[in-house]
Amino acid sequence: MKKDVSEILRDLLTEALLEIAGERGKTLDEELIVEIERPRREDHGDWATNVALQWAKFLGEKPRILAEDIVRRLEHSEYLKEVKVAGPGFINFVLSDKWISDLLSNVIEKQEDFGRVDVGKGRKVQVEFVSANPTGPLHVGHGRGAAVGDICANILSYAGWEVEREYYINDAGLQMELLGKSVQARYFEICRKPELVTFPEDGYKGAYIYEIADKIREAEGERFLDADPEKSLVFFKDYAISDILKGIKEDLSRFGVVFDVWFSEKSLYEGDAVERTIATLKENGYAYDADGAIWFRSTAFSDDKDRVLVRSNGVPTYFMSDVVYHKNKYDRGFDLVIDVWGADHHGYIPRMKAAVQALGRKPEDLEVLLIQFVNLLRGGEQVAMSTRSGEFVTLREVIEEVGIDATRYFFAMRRSDSHLDFDLDLAKSTSTENPVYYVQYAHARINSIFREAESRGAPLSRDPSEVDVMLLKEPEETALIRQIASFPDEIKKAAEEFAPHRITFFAYELAGAFHSFYNAHRVLGVNEDLEAARLCLTKATKVVLAKALDLLGITAPERM
């Protein structure tokens, strides 16, 4: 297909509207006038538009009359079977069979590129996600962020953005000291000299701290018992960070998440980036000294209050790091920066947006995705978790229990900014309620059809143009075709809204449309022409379903 049908319709409508506006001596902004959508209800046609309703007032005409006027002016197109005015002034389009034929050959020809769109226009975007402090293993909450960030990156890349994935390592600051002390104290405890180093007040109490201390004792023996604890602390700290980070990397890679860049917070302080950033801000009047500290004038960008960048004791704040870090991001040439944060950080957004503006960028150049908490359920009961006591369910445990596919699917099943109930029993069940299996089963079933067709010697790879797809007239067939046809549009929306859950929903609905079709009609063993047409449809379904699963990072099994 040279041009998407929706594009053709949009052009026709634009033309008609401009003509009408011209006759009435009004000027319309050519860019913004035509919205075209796929109606919910099938009897409202294949496509619909509400332009007549939107522009009725401006053009000084009643919606219905305007709609009729527009319809009268629409040029004939081979894709259009019927155009009618409905309701308060909607214009509904029914497409001709040629459209179906073109669509299916298009899918089969383009294969996994069928849904590719170009909302990104080649611009560069960075998705920074997970970025958990290296103070302990990843837990389920991080897992959701990992899935959402990764899928988002997949979608953006498929939608024409040039994407880079980045993990920000918070390896500077007090938390790292605390981690080092925690490990050190456990080490002395294991060596039966707990009196030499006491466990810090707010130290990390998890069992993994003992494991790290154990490893150190195995590798280094008890040589630190004679050393000055003040001096050996660095060793414990560095060892702990790199050990934990190694575990995090393993967990993520097993989960199918691969980062292009691991960015160290500490590296920000190695050059003069901090000083330069402060200097720039001061020059522009966005930073000032007061009470012995250096402040950021975030109130200049509608934040509640100004924020401290460098404390009066000379130690920069976490926010300072973030300002410098984001400057660094933009300096690397990203047109758009996406931060994936836990929802509890939402109060942080105004100051970060302010910082972005102070750095000379538009607030839209930073997009913050908030990830709400995950509620783990087992046997209908909430699984208790508390980071403070070191009792939490790790991502690794969940993956081991329910598998990668189900874990990713569940994390992407809801809007990311709404709470998620993750039912462990459901996720690992192979029962009918498990949506993961529902979707994967559709794919396996399709492959089963092709295996069967092959063994029967049916012609598998007939060119769609030689197949009479107009034979596909049953409601279940039409519904399936419509679902397939909406894929590019769905990608577009998912990319514009940074909304991975849209793909999950789409895959589920596509699987559903296929199951219905499958149960209502036979693919094989009907007459030859119809069989060929249905094989085409089945093939197209497979292509799109596999791509949707691919974007989600979930396998599309040949058999189950």
Added chain:
RNA sequence: GCGCCGGUAGCUCAAUUGGAUAGAGCAUCGGACUACGGAUCCGAAGGUUACGGGUUCGAAUCCUGUCCGGCGCGCCA
């Protein structure tokens, strides 16, 4: 106290960003092909979109007030 997010069927959630008769799954009830995989399908029932007011051709969606829930408001990270 101020701010942000939410409140949709018994439960878990959607809703093309202001569109047409608010949709799915689970649970409940009733059904389906001796044939391509029953991990499937079809149907029924289920709603004053928390509540009141407003904006307009049209509101779950926007503005406003009230109620309920979560979170945030440090020279913490």
